[in-house]
Amino acid sequence: MLKIENLHADVDGKAILKGLSLTINPGEIHAIMGPNGAGKSTLSYVLAGRPGYEVTDGSVTFQGEDLLDKEPHERAAAGVFLGFQYPVEIPGVSNVQFLREALNAQRRLRGEEPLSGGDFLKRARAQADALGLSMDMLKRPVNVGFSGGEKKRNEMVQMGIIDPTLAILDETDSGLDIDALRTVGHGINTIMRKPDKAVLLITHYQRLLDYVKPDFVHVLAAGRIVRTGGADLALELEREGYGAIAA
Amino acid sequence: MSVLTLPSTREEAWRWSDLSGLEALSAAHATGVAADLDSHWIGDGPRLLFVDGRLDAGRSRPGPVTVGTVDAASTHPLARLAGGDGWTLAVHKDGATPPGAIEIVHVATGGASHVPARIVMAEDAQASIVETYVGDGWANRLTRIELGRSARLMRAIRLVQGSGFTSLRDEAVLGAGASLVTTILGAGAGGSRLDAFVTLDGAGAYAEHGGALLARDSQRHDAAVVVRHAEPEGTSRQLWRAVADDQATTSMAARVEVARDAQKTDGEQSLRGLMLKRTATVNLKPELEIFADDVKCAHGATVGELDAQALFYMTSRGITPDRARALLTQAFIADALSRIGDEPVRDAFQAAAEAWLEERI
Ligand SMILES: Nc1ncnc2c1ncn2[C@@H]1O[C@H](COP(=O)(O)OP(=O)(O)OP(=O)(O)O)[C@@H](O)[C@H]1O
Ligand SMILES: [Mg+2]
Numbered sequence: 309m310l311k312i313e314n315l316h317a318d319v320d321g322k323a324i325l326k327g328l329s330l331t332i333n334p335g336e337i338h339a340i341m342g343p344n345g346a347g348k349s350t351l352s353y354v355l356a357g358r359p360g361y362e363v364t365d366g367s368v369t370f371q372g373e374d375l376l377d378k379e380p381h382e383r384a385a386a387g388v389f390l391g392f393q394y395p396v397e398i399p400g401v402s403n404v405q406f407l408r409e410a411l412n413a414q415r416r417l418r419g420e421e422p423l424s425g426g427d428f429l430k431r432a433r434a435q436a437d438a439l440g441l442s443m444d445m446l447k448r449p450v451n452v453g454f455s456g457g458e459k460k461r462n463e464m465v466q467m468g469i470i471d472p473t474l475a476i477l478d479e480t481d482s483g484l485d486i487d488a489l490r491t492v493g494h495g496i497n498t499i500m501r502k503p504d505k506a507v508l509l510i511t512h513y514q515r516l517l518d519y520v521k522p523d524f525v526h527v528l529a530a531g532r533i534v535r536t537g538g539a540d541l542a543l544e545l546e547r548e549g550y551g552a553i554a555a
Numbered sequence: 556m557s558v559l560t561l562p563s564t565r566e567e568a569w570r571w572s573d574l575s576g577l578e579a580l581s582a583a584h585a586t587g588v589a590a591d592l593d594s595h596w597i598g599d600g601p602r603l604l605f606v607d608g609r610l611d612a613g614r615s616r617p618g619p620v621t622v623g624t625v626d627a628a629s630t631h632p633l634a635r636l637a638g639g640d641g642w643t644l645a646v647h648k649d650g651a652t653p654p655g656a657i658e659i660v661h662v663a664t665g666g667a668s669h670v671p672a673r674i675v676m677a678e679d680a681q682a683s684i685v686e687t688y689v690g691d692g693w694a695n696r697l698t699r700i701e702l703g704r705s706a707r708l709m710r711a712i713r714l715v716q717g718s719g720f721t722s723l724r725d726e727a728v729l730g731a732g733a734s735l736v737t738t739i740l741g742a743g744a745g746g747s748r749l750d751a752f753v754t755l756d757g758a759g760a761y762a763e764h765g766g767a768l769l770a771r772d773s774q775r776h777d778a779a780v781v782v783r784h785a786e787p788e789g790t791s792r793q794l795w796r797a798v799a800d801d802q803a804t805t806s807m808a809a810r811v812e813v814a815r816d817a818q819k820t821d822g823e824q825s826l827r828g829l830m831l832k833r834t835a836t837v838n839l840k841p842e843l844e845i846f847a848d849d850v851k852c853a854h855g856a857t858v859g860e861l862d863a864q865a866l867f868y869m870t871s872r873g874i875t876p877d878r879a880r881a882l883l884t885q886a887f888i889a890d891a892l893s894r895i896g897d898e899p900v901r902d903a904f905q906a907a908a909e910a911w912l913e914e915r916i
Contacts (some may be wrong), residue, residue, distance in 0.1 A: 356871045359863070384873035396868035400886025406869070409882065414873035450868075466872065 326531035387473030435468035456483035493519025571806035608668025634724035663692030716745035731757025739766030770803035
């Protein structure tokens with residue numbers, strides 16, 4: 309589904325990703341762990357097409373197509389979803405309007421009919437309920453005045469409504485309380501654990517992986533994947549830290 | 556025909572204006588053909604259609620508004636041209652205009668039209684007026700407003716000309732406890748100069764004057780507003796949102812004057828500019844002149860660009876870059892348009908702003 313080969317990327321002229329390769333097949337859940345500043349968020353931004361993140365070498369294909377060739381909104385329509393480490397506040401634009409515009413823009417680009425207001429609200433309500441966010445919050449401006457945990461939950465509500473093929477979730481677990489972590493873990497499984505979908509989960513902690521069991525765990529350090537293992541690699545990292553591996 | 560004498564941009568109050576096209580606009584021929592106006596009417600209340608400054612009686616139902624010689628004169632360099640026939644609205648004590656708003660559509664088909672207007676409201680009277688400027692050519696207006704004790708007037712003005720120029724001059728005097736709320740939307744393709752002098756001449760008067768001005772290509776909007784607190788306990792709000800794209804310039808000079816006797820004045824100015832391109836210009840000039848000592852006056856002026864993070868967040872969810880810019884710009888001007896109290900009017904103004912954004916960004 310996703311094939312990253314020898315990816316090099318600069319941010320503001322500084323090399324951050326230095327030859328990263330990773331292949332994700334349909335139905336798989338991959339976790340990426342790694343020290344602060346290793347380039348995890350950079351990888352997620354490069355995949356989503358954030359301006360200012362310049363690919364200097366390598367390739368990324370998604371569903372057989374060149375992903376890097378597409379604009380951010382085209383990547384979204386192709387099925388890529390990025391859950392932000394720091395979700396952005398948008399004063400003056402309600403969540404409901406934002407999501408309906410987003411969903412229908414994607415559908416338009418895919419040649420599908422737009423969803424009616426009623427159908428959209430039904431879908432939004434179902435996802436908000438599942439993730440414990442009130443409809444009142446969905447009517448408020450995007451992320452404005454939301455707590456850290458509420459923002460992360462809102463990312464998952466968005467993911468549920470948009471229903472992507474590949475979800476890249478950048479520290480979705482950080483800032484969540486214990487109950488919210490379980491809710492979000494359950495949400496990720498419900499929305500994304502399907503044979504034709506895949507997840508790239510960026511996290512610092514084992515906790516989320518108790519709920520969303522990864523098929524592979526990778527260690528990203530200094531801009532490259534330095535080690536790959538199964539779910540138990542996360543336990544080993546939690547025990548021993550990155551020192552031995554990243555060195 | 557008299558030669559047009561216009562203020563020079565060397566004068567401080569006119570330095571951001573571009574009046575250079577007015578001579579040619581004045582000399583142009585008015586076709587007098589005004590079609591396709593249905594979309595400009597919002598409600599079913601009284602309505603007046605002025606074509607090149609003359610009432611089109613067949614397509615108007617003026618209700619309480621009378622048309623004829625107007626007792627108004629101004630020394631303002633543009634407004635002084637507006638003499639002769641125009642419209643007058645007089646509302647007697649405790650009177651109110653019919654429910655909804657009085658709507659006035661001004662169509663310019665070429666050339667220049669100079670029209671005076673006068674609004675006189677007695678004690679406790681209420682009225683709501685919506686004016687829409689369409690077409691091409693130069694529409695020049697003077698509006699004299701006198702509000703008696705506790706009278707309330709709501710005005711909403713929409714500039715949606717396809718080209719040409721609109722110059723408006725308001726001169727308003729508010730009695731004790733009177734309230735005047737003026738909201739202006741510039742969402743056309745013509746230039747503008749928007750002048751106002753609002754005097755809070757009785758204790759406890761309330762004045763709001765502001766709006767959203769959107770400019771593109773080489774368009775210029777230029778607002779110059781003075782709110783003068785002459786008596787105590789007055790409240791004034793000037794909330795303006797200036798948007799400029801391409802090589803356009805949007806300027807606003809907003810001034811609050813507080814006379815020595817005007818204690819307990821509460822004045823607020825919020826001027827915010829948004830540049831959609833680096834080649835665009837936004838000029839903001841907030842000014843305070845305070846001679847009383849017990850007053851509360853807040854002012855803020857900021858100019859910025861669209862938030863790049865918000866743009867990326869929106870596009871990463873599938874919204875096209877153009878639509879993301881339009882949504883953020885709409886959010887930027889929302890505060891200004893939310894001041895329009897009448898919902899159908901507010902919706903119509905929002906739709907006009909949205910149409911401008913859809914066409915352009
Ligand atoms: N705009 C920028 N200019 C220069 N350097 C940058 C810029 N943005 C990020 N970096 C640098 O890129 C490196 C990788 O950052 P990134 O955010 O990808 O790390 P991360 O692995 O996600 O870390 P964390 O675990 O703390 O979230 C860091 O050293 C960071 O300082
Ligand atoms: Mg990060």
